[in-house]
Amino acid sequence: MSKTVHQRRPPASLTAAVDLVIFTVRDGRLHVLLIERGNMPYRGEAALPGGFVRDGEALDAAARRELREETGVADDSLHLEQLHAYGDPGRDPRGRIISIAYLALGPDLPMPQAGTDASAAHWTPVSSILDGQITLAFDHEKILRDGLERARSQLEHTTIATAFCMEPFTIADLRQIYEAVWGLPLDPSNFRRKVMKTEGFVIPIGERRLPDVGRPAGLFRRGLAETLTPPLTRSGSVDLM
Amino acid sequence: MSKTVHQRRPPASLTAAVDLVIFTVRDGRLHVLLIERGNMPYRGEAALPGGFVRDGEALDAAARRELREETGVADDSLHLEQLHAYGDPGRDPRGRIISIAYLALGPDLPMPQAGTDASAAHWTPVSSILDGQITLAFDHEKILRDGLERARSQLEHTTIATAFCMEPFTIADLRQIYEAVWGLPLDPSNFRRKVMKTEGFVIPIGERRLPDVGRPAGLFRRGLAETLTPPLTRSGSVDLM
């Protein structure tokens, strides 16, 4: 047998799609953007937003385009990274479609509702999918779980938690992101110490925000650092339950 | 506009391939398995092993099959994980081919040379690609660099370094894996302390290996743990350079 043995079998011809796991944090809980499917299959069911990759279009570009179409948000203001490729035969009843899933993180955005694809989109608490209240079309629950695990891990090692925050933000805002994504309460004092000690994580802008109640909090914007050394460990939690 | 706006553009029809970054450690240096291409394009040049995904074949299955075809190694003895999908138009002159790259880690295997695809395969020091001595076809150098970064990161947070070792192995064997992948010398004493302290990383089998020179070393096999808590940091190195 020669090296070309697998060339004898015709390569499968298929279609590529991108699916997006778009996370945000609203009132202390992690939400994901879901759409209600307007076409068969799974018509009327909840699914991750996504669409087909076009001719001559790069994967990242397709993901950016879908993100823009689904959220109406300017391109570069959201964090977007490739998550995983899903290509099991039979994952889509329409045929052989492999999906490149992307993870997007953003602040709690005003969702444009009219005149765009986003009209069918809803922010949904992630917990309501994890506990089975809502089921997703295709293999989208698996994709969502993988995206959640990636987001949780990224918070430990990188500064992307700031992508969830609208600038300027307070240390408490940032802490709520961690608590929502990890599902754990954190000690405010220790959290602040770790964040402040990491050079370039957040930069004070010298102003303060007056809350409804309590002492005013210092305001910050994102720093230039991308990686956390040392990492923020998930273990340092307070057990309030 | 309705949700189906993007359905009007025909989805791109394309071909999917899997490419493999197969790492091993030989005499203290990290090596990657490369093949010499037998067909156009890039005929005669070095490339990562890989091939097309077949009709009805899952991505992971295609990667396993290629791994077996290229190395002649039993399926489940090597660590295999999906790395990233590469789909830029123009990355392959033959047409729109998106490649799902996989990362494989294994011990220094006896490579079957005759009668298989592996006849064109060679273990190549990763350093000789990074410093430009060897150039790779397609975008395979980018894929290799991504795979290397993934492997380096995985060694910090997981126990997959044991996948590089033939059982039973010594702590020094394991340390050499870390030194080869990270490209850093580590303190033997401190390394041992960290490995032993992590519950379920390695399990002593009570025997010892007689080396050519030096005190006999205790032998171990893989434990059940998959994650390292705390992580093994890359910083704890001895500067011998």
Place this chain on the structure above:
DNA sequence: AGTCATTTAGGTAAACATGACCATAAGTGC
């Protein structure tokens, strides 16, 4: 004005982890 609830901000001590280094153990070759 004074008190209270609330939240931010900063500090402390014990436990723990780390890095650099030293000492001893257990083999081989001479």
Place this chain on the structure above:
DNA sequence: GCACTTATGGTCATGTTTACCTAAATGACT
């Protein structure tokens, strides 16, 4: 036995983390 090599174990100063505690700054309430 002696020199050499590698494995293994320990020490110690230093840094980090955790679980707290205290103080500061505000609005609400009386």
